[in-house]
Amino acid sequence: MSDESRKNHKFIRAKLLIGLVFVLGLVASYFALTSTPKQRLLQSSYFYIVDLDNDGVELIDYNDSTVLYDVDGDGYAEKTSWVGQNEGFLVVIDRKREKTLKSIIHRNVSFFNHIYDVLIEHDVTGDGVYGEDDYIKRTHSVDYSPLKVAIYKYDADIALIDTRYHAKSGCNVTELSYHTSPLFLKCANARKLNVYKVKFDYTDNNQRWDAMCRKMRDTANTSDVSKNSYLEFCLEAPME
Numbered sequence: 001m002s003d004e005s006r007k008n009h010k011f012i013r014a015k016l017l018i019g020l021v022f023v024l025g026l027v028a029s030y031f032a033l034t035s036t037p038k039q040r041l042l043q044s045s046y047f048y049i050v051d052l053d054n055d056g057v058e059l060i061d062y063n064d065s066t067v068l069y070d071v072d073g074d075g076y077a078e079k080t081s082w083v084g085q086n087e088g089f090l091v092v093i094d095r096k097r098e099k100t101l102k103s104i105i106h107r108n109v110s111f112f113n114h115i116y117d118v119l120i121e122h123d124v125t126g127d128g129v130y131g132e133d134d135y136i137k138r139t140h141s142v143d144y145s146p147l148k149v150a151i152y153k154y155d156a157d158i159a160l161i162d163t164r165y166h167a168k169s170g171c172n173v174t175e176l177s178y179h180t181s182p183l184f185l186k187c188a189n190a191r192k193l194n195v196y197k198v199k200f201d202y203t204d205n206n207q208r209w210d211a212m213c214r215k216m217r218d219t220a221n222t223s224d225v226s227k228n229s230y231l232e233f234c235l236e237a238p239m240e
Contacts, residue, residue, distance in 0.1 A: 039203045044071040045113040046197040048090035048183065049083050050151050054193070058084030062201040068159060070210040071200050073109035077159065077210050080202035085154075089161050090185070090195050092176075093148040094118050112161075119178045122147055128179025131186075149173040149185070159211035 041062060049057050060067070060082045068077040092115045124134045135145040150173065153165035171187035176195075183195035208214075 039205065041201045042072075042204055044080070044200040044202060045109075046199055047071075047112050048115050049196050049198045050088035050090050050185070051182075051194045051196065052088050052151075053086045055086075057087055057196045057198065059198070060084060062203075067154070067156070068207055069154075069161075070109075070212075071202050072204070074204075074206075075210050075213055076206035077208050078202045078205055079207060080200045082154070082200065083198065088151040088153050088165065090115065090176075091148075091150050091152050091161075092118050093150075094122075095146055095148060116178060118147065119176065123178075129175060129177045131175035149176055158215075160215075 051057050062079070062081040065080060065082050067080055067082040069080050069082070070077050071080050072078070089112060091111045093111050097110070097118075119130045122134055122138065123130050124137045130147065130149070132142065135147070136142055139146060150163070151165065151171055152161045152163055154160075155162035170189065171185075171191055171193065172189075173185050174188050175186040177184050183197075185193055185195060187193070
């Protein structure tokens with residue numbers, strides 16, 4: 001092969017290589033533009049989970065979860081990691097503050113997430129335990145506690161954390177220790193249950209209205225209540 005032929009051969013190979021790189025670049029750009037980017041997982045504020053069967057908290061990974069719940073309190077239900085059916089949610093309701101929170105979504109998030117601060121505020125004795133001594137000193141009444149402490153469970157059928165479980169749980173909470181890890185509570189029947197702080201992974205994809213908002217919307221649509229009145233209780237999410 002002559003020198004001229006070798007030069008031509010090298011030149012052709014170089015052009016083919018450049019062309020191949022160009023084509024591969026176009027293909028990569030196409031897939032980058034047309035493929036759906038993987039949405040980054042976010043983390044919720046702490047939820048306080050009651051270990052009802054005393055075998056540790058069973059967690060359901062985001063990828064395995066089918067739960068849609070409004071863990072960030074924005075009025076929308078998002079896909080989220082979750083806990084197993086044998087776990088409960090600790091709820092601490094500040095009866096006085098409950099009346100000042102405008103949105104029912106804000107109330108729900110507050111009752112699940114802001115437990116620690118509320119307990120500190122109402123722990124009159126300062127011993128890291130909220131119980132009868134605290135509300136007697138605060139209200140001078142053995143019959144009234146300014147906090148409602150209860151255990152709720154998630155009901156997949158209605159996509160809500162169901163308040164009805166409290167009556168069936170067999171645990172009327174009499175004392176809640178919040179300075180230990182894990183936290184623990186005592187029931188009127190002397191049962192003790194551990195409480196763990198859990199953050200849920202979720203994507204802020206706003207798949208549908210929060211179940212509570214949908215329930216209130218449907219109630220408004222089938223009663224004499226103004227059809228827009230539920231917006232006073234839910235955030236301004238669009239209609240489904």
